[in-house]
Amino acid sequence: MVVCVCNAIREQQVREAARNGSATACQAYRSLGRQPKCGQCIPFARAIIDEERTVA
């Protein structure tokens, strides 16, 4: 599933970034070489990151 339409970032990439230490959506996007644009995806990205970090 695509999380961020502006950057075409997939859920899988956000999960990977979270496992590699990104604690926020901005950090995760930056680690993927991208940055938030419209910001609509931030709550969704954050939920995924939180989930990944509690599991890990």
Ligand code: FES
């Ligand atoms: S959908 Fe992610 S910044 Fe627009």
